[in-house]
Amino acid sequence: MEPHVQKSLDEWKEEITDLLSEIDKEYERVKQDLQIYSYKFSITKQVVQSTVNEEIIRNIRELYHQPFEQKFNHLKEVIKDLEEKKKVFQMFVDKIEKVKMKESEETRTVQTY
Known part of the structure; x- marks a missing residue:
């Protein structure tokens, strides 16, 4: 693989x-919030x-139960979205690695002949 292509792929992968690291941090934060609201919702x-x-x-439902349920459901959706983002961006990393490996193998094969 030509050096400029290698460099570009490495930069893109980085x-x-x-981005994956930021998604992971957000995922952990939301996961903690989800756990808290799971308890709050269950207790109420x-x-x-x-x-x-x-x-x-009626008062408990208005003050606690319904808001906790809404927040809990919202956080579950956010977790799903973050999981999908993680999956998609991990595919980018995997594909970049795959291309680099394939190019590296082809270069070695050509050099041995």
Whole structure:
């Protein structure tokens, strides 16, 4: 592979690897938030199920249960999106490596003949 092509691919791979790193950081942050809201949502659900007073149930649902449920569902969607981004950008890295390996093998094969 010609040096300028190699250099360009390496730079591109580095750029994508940096993006992947940022996605991983965001993923971990959202994952932690999701865990927190999972607990909050679950706890409020259990409290509502154990409460008899309809007014208290309504208040708990309005103040906690519904907002926690919405945030929990939103975070699940964000996690899905981040997982898809990770998968896509990892494909770029894999494809760049594959091209570099193929070119390297072809160069070695040509040199041995």
